Amino acid sequence: MDVKVSSAKKIRGSVRTAGDKSVSHRYAMLAGIAEGTSEFENFSSSADCASTLGCMEALGARVRRNGNHVEVDGVGGTLQAPARELDCGNSGSTMRMLSGVLAAQPFTSVMIGDASLSKRPMRRVIDPLEKMGARIESHDGCAPLTIHGAKLKGMVYEPPVASAQVKSCVLLAGLFADGETSVIEPVRTRDHTELAVKAFGGEVLREGNRVSVRGGQKLRAVKAYVPGDLSSVTFFLCAAALFPGSNLVVDSVLLNPTRSVVLDVLTAMGVKISFISVEEQFGELVGTLKAEGDVFKGGVIRGAESAALIDELPAIAAVAPYSAGGVEIRDAAELRVKESDRISAVVRNLRAMGAEVEELPDGMRIPGGQKLHGARIESFADHRIAMAFAVAALRAEGETTITGAEAIAVSFPEFFEALGKIVE
Numbered sequence: 297m298d299v300k301v302s303s304a305k306k307i308r309g310s311v312r313t314a315g316d317k318s319v320s321h322r323y324a325m326l327a328g329i330a331e332g333t334s335e336f337e338n339f340s341s342s343a344d345c346a347s348t349l350g351c352m353e354a355l356g357a358r359v360r361r362n363g364n365h366v367e368v369d370g371v372g373g374t375l376q377a378p379a380r381e382l383d384c385g386n387s388g389s390t391m392r393m394l395s396g397v398l399a400a401q402p403f404t405s406v407m408i409g410d411a412s413l414s415k416r417p418m419r420r421v422i423d424p425l426e427k428m429g430a431r432i433e434s435h436d437g438c439a440p441l442t443i444h445g446a447k448l449k450g451m452v453y454e455p456p457v458a459s460a461q462v463k464s465c466v467l468l469a470g471l472f473a474d475g476e477t478s479v480i481e482p483v484r485t486r487d488h489t490e491l492a493v494k495a496f497g498g499e500v501l502r503e504g505n506r507v508s509v510r511g512g513q514k515l516r517a518v519k520a521y522v523p524g525d526l527s528s529v530t531f532f533l534c535a536a537a538l539f540p541g542s543n544l545v546v547d548s549v550l551l552n553p554t555r556s557v558v559l560d561v562l563t564a565m566g567v568k569i570s571f572i573s574v575e576e577q578f579g580e581l582v583g584t585l586k587a588e589g590d591v592f593k594g595g596v597i598r599g600a601e602s603a604a605l606i607d608e609l610p611a612i613a614a615v616a617p618y619s620a621g622g623v624e625i626r627d628a629a630e631l632r633v634k635e636s637d638r639i640s641a642v643v644r645n646l647r648a649m650g651a652e653v654e655e656l657p658d659g660m661r662i663p664g665g666q667k668l669h670g671a672r673i674e675s676f677a678d679h680r681i682a683m684a685f686a687v688a689a690l691r692a693e694g695e696t697t698i699t700g701a702e703a704i705a706v707s708f709p710e711f712f713e714a715l716g717k718i719v720e
């Protein structure tokens with residue numbers, strides 16, 4: 297699908313998005329293993345979370361869905377052996393996190409994914425799960441994964457990569473393992489699994505960067521509202537950054553501190569962000585914020601900040617040429633193993649729009665003060681690349697065509713509709 301985007305003058309209005317993808321995945325998985333019926337309002341409308349629900353259903357949970365309202369009858373412990381392969385679609389979160397649960401089940405299951413997911417690295421979850429006692433067959437470290445479940449032993453694991461998916465995989469396995477399982481993170485990553493396990497009545501201990509769970513805990517169903525997806529909202533915040541005088545209100549959005557680093561970074565780059573309200577729901581911070589565009593300064597993103605911003609970097613990079621001082625992104629080599637090689641995809645698309653950009657092994661250097669022109673943009677079948685360049689197109693001269701724009705359904709099917717409402 298091709299979508300054409302013309303230049304705009306300003307961003308103005310208010311948005312509320314469907315529930316956060318990361319939180320929805322975890323709620324769906326935990327609801328599937330918990331006892332009782334969980335109910336979620338504002339559940340993510342993403343194809344990725346639909347993949348997770350589909351897998352949980354194939355594993356014996358009963359799922360009823362009416363738009364963003366989702367009900368899950370949990371199995372209350374052990375899942376059922378699936379009659380078919382578990383299709384994770386494009387979703388790395390589904391495959392990596394669910395592999396932790398499957399490793400502890402008394403059956404063998406096979407997880408498959410689309411062409412992009414079948415190329416993504418899975419050794420990062422295979423290694424710890426095999427240390428805990430499971431046996432996993434893969435295609436040279438990639439999907440399909442055949443998981444031979446086993447009685448797992450708790451362990452202390454120090455992942456070599458900063459990854460919330462790996463941490464979550466090990467902690468979910470730990471919920472079924474003998475004794476205690478701990479993960480010591482190299483850098484603190486999003487903590488939705490920890491908060492969600494607690495919301496479902498489980499115990500999680502955190503001491504510094506060490507998180508621990510005990511095996512054999514009973515989880516109870518919850519009724520919860522899923523806060524709006526801050527990574528989706530980031531595209532609109534970056535759009536507001538492009539136009540001084542923009543004014544955007546974002547309702548009911550996730551403000552978890554392990555995710556909201558993007559707000560600090562955009563503030564340092566010149567966007568004026570203020571909070572209208574903040575509250576806690578099921579351990580997650582959620583609130584309403586206002587973003588006003590001013591001089592977009594640019595800056596340097598590196599170290600732990602890059603890890604915390606990994607999903608938001610494509611959007612920031614795509615608008616970087618319009619900043620006054622340019623943007624440098626370092627320590628973000630993980631971008632190369634996302635749904636596409638996001639460093640190469642951003643660099644190619646920026647160049648297609650006439651921008652100067654230096655590609656680095658772990659990031660990119662994008663000078664500021666540039667003028668871009670409309671172009672034919674490739675999504676590389678990657679939702680965040682398609683959306684990032686739809687935003688970059690708003691300040692380009694002439695029209696931009698986003699090809700392969702259907703990829704946005706992976707995380708944010710309503711993106712173009714929502715953008716249309718706030719663009720002037």
Ligand code: S3P
Binds near residue numbers: 319321459461486630
């Ligand atoms: C996610 C963690 C991140 C992120 C992904 C979602 C999660 O991946 O990029 O979109 O929900 O835990 P890594 O944990 O591999 O960095």
